[in-house]
Every structure is written in structure tokens, then in C-alpha cells.
Amino acid sequence: MEDSVRFALEKLLNVAHQDTGQGRRVANFILAWWNADVHGGFDLTDLADLDPEVCEDMVTVFTWLARESSLSYPDAYKPEIIQIIRRWRPHVEID
Incomplete structure (x- = not known):
């Protein structure tokens, strides 16, 4: 993962920890990547x-994922x- 992608992901993780509507929406984005079957998808209208x-x-993050030859997870x-x-x-x- 390139530094710019890592920095963007880390900023998103910080937002997802916030108890706000924006935090919930960002969490939905991250958790859809983590496991959409369990955690649900991401509504693009969000x-x-x-901001x-x-x-x-x-x-x-999405562009980086789209360019990866195989789907990578943020392990x-x-x-x-x-x-x-x-x-x-x-x-x-949680397992």
C-alpha cells in the first residue's frame, strides 16, 4: 500500500471512531470493504x-482497491x- 493510500485510510479510521453521522458513514465504507456480507454495504448517497x-x-482508497490485481484487505x-x-x-x- 502506497503512503498516500495508507495516510487516507488512517484518516478514515480516525473518522470512523467518532460517534457522529460522518463517523457512522465512514465506518460503513470501511466495514463494507472488511466484510460486506456480515457488516453491510456502503450507500453511495452517503x-x-x-466532508x-x-x-x-x-x-x-477506492481507486487503490480498483487498481489492485487481487483484492487486498486492511489486515x-x-x-x-x-x-x-x-x-x-x-x-x-468477532472472531
Whole structure:
């Protein structure tokens, strides 16, 4: 993962930890990547309710994912993602 993508992802993770509507929407984006079958998808209309800088970070991550030859998961950030799951998907059991 390139530094620019890593930086964008880390900014998104910080937003996803916030107890706000924007945090929930960013969490949906990250968790859809992590496991959409379990955590649900990401509603593209939610982009209208996000700050432009946050949208740009999502575009950076999404573009990187689209260019990868095989789908990569943010395994290096698993502890943070587990915290996001606990906050936004408390009903989901974590392995």
C-alpha cells in the first residue's frame, strides 16, 4: 500500500471512531470493504453527507482497491477495525 493510500485510510479510521453521522458513514465504507456480507454495504448517497476531504480519502482508497490485481484487505489495521465493529456493529460476533 502506497503512503498516500495508507495516510487516507488512517484518516478514515480516525473518522470512523467518532460517534457522529460522518463517523457512522465512514465506518460503513470501511466495514463494507472488511466484510460486506456480515457488516453491510456502503450507500453511495452517503457521500452527500460527508466532508469533501473525507470523500477524497474514500476515493483514494477506492481507486487503490480498483487498481489492485487481487483484492487486498486492511489486515494491518485489524485491531482498529475490530474497535469500529464493536462501536458500530455491537451485535456482530468477532472472531
